[in-house]
Every structure is written in structure tokens, then in C-alpha cells.
Amino acid sequence: MPTARRGCPGAWLLGCALFGLGGSSVRADDDVHLSVTNTSSVEYRTDNLNSNDADDNYGAIFDRMNIQGGAGPVDATARIDGFGFLWPPDDGYVSQIRLERAALRYKLGDFTLEVGDFYEQFGRGFVLSIRKQQEAGVDISIFGAKASYRSQAHTVTLFAGRANTANTDAISRRFVADKRDLLAGGLYQLTATPRLKTGVYGLYNQPEERLIDESLDFTVNGGAYIDASTLADWFGVYLEVAAQERSLAGDFQPGSALYLQTETRVWDFTLFTEGMLLNQFEQKGSRNTALGSRFNYNRPPTLERIDQEVLNNRNTVGGRVRLEYFYLPLNLLIYGNVMLRLNDYLDPAQVVQFHGFGGMSMQYNGGASRIAIASGYRHEQQPAQPIPIKTIVHLDVDYLQALGWDFALHLVTQTWFRTLEGRRYLFGSTFLGIERAGLGGLTFELGYDTFDPSPDVRNVFYALILNAEINRHFTFRGTAGTQRGGIKCIAGVCREFPAFSGVQAQLISRF
């Protein structure tokens, strides 16, 4: 296992171009500009009692420097990642400094040419969705070239490149090997009126890894959408269809996708409906060496809440209905949501998923305080089986009370009473914090996951989180204790946190 990598030569070449562009001038001088966002982190992880010794008792130093600069019509970005591990449990943790992202962008009127790392999504992401997904801990770009033309009426995008994953997994901290999966495609969108957009797209995906050496694996995709989300002041509709042909080990497998969404507004009520069919539809790349699973290059809608676990979003049919009442003077929202999905719907072992929930949110004290409460029930079952695979009764509360002098008390709880194949357990987190605008916040976090009662598995998690805005350039974050993994919002910032046991100090600087 190599211990140091420095990225591909092309990326370093682009990085050098960026520094050359900035040169010695780092401040506003005519059109030349350069800005830096740097995140430095030092941490030590103790045994998180998850029955896995391979993520315990090691230290780590991370640094991520984002550099953005430009001059006139040329704009450039680069990201340098540095990782150093002390006492790593195994060879999966690799100390390295790497130019992880580099891009040059040239704009001439309605035309843009990009070389290096870029992101792209077609429609609602059925065929392709490669975008920054910090909240999901996913970090993939396309390294290649993209040309686009955007006018009021027409958008044309053409690109080709290789998938470029960040080489240290954000969650597990493990090394991820580069896989040179080929992605090439294009999109044309016609904006006939501001209320009606239509688009067509196509994509070719060829993973570097093959199922068998003798045969090339690839996927050819095409799709179209009609976006009339503001067709009328009271009504909107969005429709997307896509088809794909996958060649795996010489066998051809067709796939298809259909998605329809409507929104109807009457007085202060909004009725939202969504229906989706995914028939063996997926966009897989090579294997992620940190996770063992294959990279996903699409990300279709799920019909689910954003914090919901979605096990199968490739062969499913379902829909959801959501009714909302919104009263503007109070920013009061009352809603109910019902979702039904059938996973592997043509299989006798299909899984029926039902989720009904409702809640309210409002702001008061002139917008300084807020409260949001939601609760619901989820049920997943194979019809032929006597007991459900999973049930969840959930309670979610987000309560922020302004106390005066810019202080606020903040209570957040996401608590799930769950069963998994008949076994009952409690899962979730509760945060209680005090925040002050312009200064930061101190939060106590209590996490719980009682699924595995084994003595060597942690069921209760405690952590203290300090967030301090030192000045306009520097922010400090410190965490000590143990944390359950998942999406969490702390001191006003929402993002994905890994499961954690130990101490971490982070300094964010912006210039």
C-alpha cells in the first residue's frame, strides 16, 4: 500500500496555472482576485465501542485548503487536501498531501469552457447527479472538459471526463483509490417561456473495473423532462422520463425511469403529489475501496424525508401526497405527508414501505424564536412475512428560544422508537445548547442507539461541542466525547457527522 500520493499530473498542472494566475498579487488589483478558505483539524479517536477495532485509537491531522482566483474572463479553483495519521490501526489510513480538485473556467459571453474538475446534474438526477454533497459525505467530481452555452432561451452542455473521487473517505477516513470511470454526455434545454422548460440529455458511463476481463461494461442513457413548475400561479407540474441500456459481462439489461410531480395551491393550502417508477435503473461505477460498494453517479428523488434510510432506489414504484397550510404573518406551517413505496415490485419478496407523518413549524418574537415539531409512523414489510422488517415511530423537535442580548436556547431532538425484525430499540440524538449571535455556541449532545445490547457496543453517546466565531476570518470548532453518526444541525450549521469518540479541534479560516 503506497503511503503518499500527489494526485494526477494534470491536476497539479492546473493548480500551478492557478498560482501563476494569482502570482504575487493576492488582493484586489483591477480584475485579479484570489481567496482562500482553509480548514485545519486535529483529532484523536478512542474506542467508539462499535465492535470494530479498525477505527479506534488513532490520531489524525487534516488540512483542506480551497483556493479560488481569477482574472478577467478566467476563473480558477483548487483544493489541496493533506492528511496525516498517528498510530493508524491498519494500512487503510494513508498519510498524503494531494491536489484533490483543480479547475480552470473561461467565460466569453454566453459560452463557458471548463477544464479540470467540475460537477454536473441532468434534470432531477435520474441519469446523472455529480454535485457537492457535503451533507451526505460524498465527494466526487468529473475531471475532464466541459463546454456550455447558456442564453435566455437555450442551454447546451457537452462534457467528457473521468470520475474523480476524493482520496480519503469523509466518514471513515480511509483511503479511496482513484477509479478512472469514463463519463461523457450532453444536455439541451429550451426555455420556451419562463414558465415552461424542456430538456433532453444523454450519458455514456464506462466503469474502469469490469465484471469479467473479456467484456467491456458500459451504460448508455437518454432522457427528457418538462419543467412547468410555475405553469400557472396556482399550479405546477414536472415530468421526467429516462431509459438506459447496461452492458454487464456481455449481457444487456434495460432500465427505465418515470417521475411526475404536481403542485396545486388554493388560498393558503398547497397540495403536493409525487409519483415515481424506477425499473432496474442505476448508474454504477467501479468499486469504492473504502466502502466495498460501487460508486453511484445518479441520485434520483426518493419520495422520502432527507434523513430517511433508503435501501433500494433502483427498482421501486411509489408515490406520496403532502398537504400543507401556510400562514405568512406567523410563518406558520402545518403539514401532513403520506408515502407508499414498493421495492422490487415485481418480485414475490417485494418490500412494502409506508410512511405517514405530520407536524408544524412557526416563528415568533419577530422571527427571533422558532419551533418545529413533527411525528409519524413508518412500516416496512414483505407481504408474505408475519412480522415487519422495520417499524419506526419518530418524534422530531427543533426549538430555539431567544433570551435577549442575542442569546438563544436551542433544543433539538430526533428520537426514533424502532423495531428491526421484531427487536425493539431506541435511536436518535438530543442537543441542548446556548448560542450567542456573533460569538458562537456551546452544545451538549446526547445520542442513543440501543439496537445492540452487547457490553462492547456503545448505546449512549455524550459530547460537548464548542463553536466560536473568533473574528471575521477565523472560526473554531471543538468537540469532545462520543457522537452517533448522521445528519445533525448544530449552532445553525447542518452537515453530515461521522460516528465519533475522542476529541477534535477545527480551525476554519477565510481570506
Added chain:
Amino acid sequence: MRNIRRFLPALAALSLCAVALFAGTSDAKKSTRAKVTNFSGTDLSGHRVTLGGLEGKVVVVNFWATWCAPCLQELPFLQRFYDKYKDDGLVVLAVSTDGPETASRVRTVVKQRKFTMPVIHDVSGELLSQLNPRGNNPYTLFIDRHGQKAFAHEGYSSGDEKKYLKVIKALLHEK
């Protein structure tokens, strides 16, 4: 251990590089602010928005998402500032970072709350990568009349809007 010894100096240099190179060169003073890249996007009404096209205006760019509670608390304040100061040259651009699973909620939130400030749905994450490299929500960037970054703030706590208002007023008074 041999590896970390080799990389420690380089990592330390990397983390201090920003401070050493740039500290003091882009403070709040108008003459030393850094230019912001000339980004562009299309708002939900179908109008093209470019920073170059907003020259002479004070521009506030706010990154938000429909699932982000602090964002939804902060946005009405930005709408109020926009209502009050748009005639004085203030533009507020609310950039939604919603991914495919919540993209359908963006217009609903905007319609319900009767936002009239331009709202851009950053579908591919292009603006996020140009202006908000850490990718957090909410993130608010204040740009002066000359297209230069005057202030940036990550997160939202109750009372932050007072600081925002001070910054906006100061920038509007600048020539």
C-alpha cells in the same frame, strides 16, 4: 510514524499557508477587499443573473436549503432587508442548494413565503463550488458595489441579522 513525521511539516505549512500569505491583505477596508468571481445563474422566474450585471449594487448571496431550519428562519430577514433597501441598490440572491430529493420543495417554500428576492436553484452545485467551498448551509456572502467580498458568515444564530443589517447599511453608504 515514519510517514507522519514526513508529512507533519508539510501539513503544518499547508495549514499556516493561508494565514501567512493572506492575513492582513483582505480586511474589511474597501481598498483591500478581494474581487468575487463573476458567477452567473438563472433565477426561478427564468431571468439570467450575473455578478457583472449587478455592478454598482450591494449583493448579498445566501446559500440555503429547504430542509435547513436555521436557513428558513434567516431568509425572511433577508427578504425584509431586500424590501427595504432594494431601491438603494441592494440585491439579495437566495441560492438553494437542494439536491434531487428535495428539489421539488424549492418553489413551494418560495411561493408560500412570498419571497420576491431572486431565488436561484443551484442544481449542479456550480455556485456552491465557486462561492461556498465548504458547502455549508446557511452561508451568507456580502459583496460591495465594486464586486468585492466585504464579509462572509457561516451558519445562523438568532440575532445574526443585526450584524447583517449593519454590514448592509455600511456597504450601501460606500461609493
